[in-house]
Amino acid sequence: MARIxxxxxxxxxTLWxxxxxxxxxxxxxxxxxxDIFSAVVLRLRKDNEIKFDTAVDPQFFTTSYVNFVMMPLLGSKYVGESILLEVRPEFLKAxxxxxxxxxxxxxxxxxxxxKQRYGMLTPNHTRFSVNINPTISVELKPKWAFLPSxxxxxxxxxxxxxxxxxxxxxxxxxxxxxxxxYCPLDLFSLEDKRVRKAIESLINDPGSNLKLFIQGTQIEIGKENWQTRLYEFFEIDCPMLDDRKQKSDxxxxxxxxxxxxxxxKEQxxxxKLKRLQKTLDELDIEGIDQILLTHQPKLSEPSLEEWKLIVNEYKKRTSDENAFEITNMDDKQIRQRIYEYLISATLKDCSIIFAFQKSDYNGLGINNKQGVAELQSQFYNYSSIFPERLQQISLTETQSAIYHNYNGSYKHYIYKVNVIDLDPKPLAKLHYYKELDTEIVKNYLKCTTIKKKCSE
Ligand SMILES: O=P(O)(O)O[C@@H]1[C@@H](OP(=O)(O)O)[C@H](OP(=O)(O)O)[C@H](O)[C@H](OP(=O)(O)O)[C@H]1OP(=O)(O)O
Ligand SMILES: Nc1ncnc2c1ncn2[C@@H]1O[C@H](COP(=O)(O)OP(=O)(O)OP(=O)(O)O)[C@@H](O)[C@H]1O
Structure with missing residues (x-):
């Protein structure tokens, strides 16, 4: 349950x-x-038209949904803890x-x-609570990872x-x-060349799918001289490279x-994200639309207890080799597929934040591969993953270590990776999803004569 x-x-x-x-x-x-709050953010809901029809407070519901649905699916390593902070209208108005x-x-x-009664306090995933060294963070919103079948x-x-x-x-x-x-399938292929193509495409044209932060502050990629902010982090001051363009490249x-x-390292x-998106959306929105029209199931927003059962049922279904045929679904199975589609929708819209902090552990100046490998194994033996705990509000995060090998020169960093925006999607959005799907396909067929072949 969510902590208040x-x-x-x-x-x-003025503190925010x-x-x-x-x-x-x-x-x-x-x-x-x-210092307890130095790496904490407050997340507040906006006043949007789509409201959740749930018996409990929406922020309480969202936090519990993340704990009951997303944590078991993605794993606690990637899903940050949060605490509900009681808030009053005067504070929100200020x-x-x-x-x-x-x-x-x-x-x-x-x-x-x-009108919200609670805000969400969560770790600031673009910063570290021990802010001794420069930090750089990259947020990716990868979107849909698969081709439907x-x-x-x-x-x-x-x-x-x-x-x-x-x-x-x-x-x-x-x-x-x-x-x-940018094609998400390149990123999710996890093949070196394709991942590079995906990241380069995002940096060249970030839109809302890539954000860069230095010391927790967003840097607008593409703005004049935006790269200069990276020099300090990467300690670039190479006299051989006085050509500006070469240096920034x-x-x-x-x-x-x-x-x-x-x-x-975090493959x-x-x-996991790709498998979940795909298996939770096995029918495609066209299938969901057809079963809605044919069976007209009675639907309501599941309670938190019901969401737990839906996750368990999904796990059972995907581990059972004799899973039922999709043509023979009873009412319960039909509802299950609709709710699974909503979970998949959340996972198609989430973002991943990588944050890196330079470490003082410099590998004792070793810059040959064998030396680094030895140090790496020593390091991992005693502290490859260690939790950082903010005592008072007790938000845990997992940090790992990485030796960055750039053209044979090694640097040591601490990094963390977190998935954000794991909010539930309401049933009311199903209609929008079908309409959007139709519009996207119609427009694509009309818009371009060359149809790109994406491969998984
Ligand atoms: O519908 P999509 O695929 O365009 O996704 C929406 C996102 O647009 P994007 O394509 O990422 O720019 C959209 O992002 P932006 O507002 O465009 O930054 C939202 O994330 C929206 O979710 P919600 O309504 O806030 O719960 C997203 O809606 P959902 O489809 O995830 O419900
Ligand atoms: N815990 C966090 N730490 C650091 N930055 C965060 C955190 N949570 C959110 N952000 C920043 O705030 C932005 C908006 O947050 P979030 O994705 O939760 O909003 P949203 O309204 O749900 O987004 P969307 O429009 O994608 O639905 C994120 O893209 C990210 O840059």
Whole structure:
């Protein structure tokens, strides 16, 4: 269950900086002097039209959903703990006034929801609580990791079997004449060359799918001289490279190389995310739509207890070789598939944050492979993974170590990786999902004559 706290010292709007916002939430980072909160963010729900029809408080529900559904599926290593902080309308209104000038115009139509009773305190995944060395963080929003293969897909929509959802969707967005080269299937292939292509494409055209943070502050990629902020982190001051362009290309390449190395170390997360997205969406939205029309099942938002059962049932279904035929589903199995689709929708929309902090453990100056391998094994033996615990509010995070090998020179970093935005999607969105799917395919068929073949 979610833990609820009242922490009086936090109800002061000047202690919170606007950090970021999405469609549904606003995130504030603590700027006060109490070290306990130095790497903590406050996540507040925005006042959106789509409301959850649940008996319990929506923030309480969301936090418990993350604990009961997402943690068992993704693993506690990747899903941060959070605490509910009791909040009052006066505090929320003061925050809203303070952050208004900093918010993007495209988002301000929805304010903080002043009626929420709780905000969510969670670790700031773009910072470390022990802030002794420079930190760099990269947030990826990878989106759909698979090609569907459902027999429910209408033959007129055959493109869905060969072009991935993201690569089709990009033609519907504003920049459709010059769409990004990023394809999530490259990232999830976990093949060196393709992962590099995915990350390079994201850096060249980040959109909302890649964000970069230095010391927890977002850097706008592409803005003039944005790369200079990377020099300090990578300790680049090479006299041989006084050519600016060469220097900045090198530092971006170092960032890409560090990120790829961490992605490869955390392959399990990417494999898991892809498998979950795919198996929880076995029917495709076209199948979900058909069973909704044919069977008209009675549906309501599952309670937290029901969500636990849905996860267990999914696990049973996917481990059972004699699983039932999708053509022979009873009412309970039909509802199960619909709820599984909603879990998959969350996992198609989540983001992954990698944060790196330079470590003082410098490998004693060793720069040959054998020496590094020895040190690495010593290091991993005693502390490859260790939890960082913020005593008072007790939010645990897992940190790991990485030796970044860049052209034969090794640097040691501590890093952490966390999945964010794991909120439940409401049943009311199913209709939107079907409409969007139809629109994406129709537009894609019309828009481009060359249909890209994405491969898993
Ligand atoms: O529908 P999609 O695929 O465009 O995804 C939406 C996202 O758009 P994107 O394509 O990532 O720019 C959208 O992101 P942006 O607002 O575009 O940054 C939201 O994440 C939205 O989820 P929610 O309504 O906040 O729960 C997302 O809605 P869901 O489909 O995940 O419910
Ligand atoms: N725990 C965290 N630590 C650091 N940054 C965070 C954290 N949670 C959220 N953020 C930042 O705030 C942004 C918005 O947060 P979040 O994804 O939770 O909002 P949302 O409204 O649910 O997004 P979406 O529009 O994708 O649905 C994230 O993209 C990320 O940059």
């Amino acid at each position: 706290e009242t922490i009086h010292e936090l109800y002061n709007a 900086d606007f950090k970021a916002e999405g469609n549904a939430n606003i995130i504030l980072s603590y700027n006060g002097e109490n 925050l809203s006034r303070a952050i208004l000038p900093l918010r993007s115009k495209k988002r301000i139509q929805n304010d903080i929801d002043f 459902s027999s429910f897909i209408n033959c007129d929509n055959y493109v869905k079997l060969q072009s991935c959802r993201f690569c089709m969707h990009k033609y519907l967005n504003k920049d459709k004449r010059n769409p990004t080269r 090198r530092v971006v390449d170092m960032l890409i190389s560090l990120l790829i190395q961490a992605i490869m 399990d997360l990417f494999i």
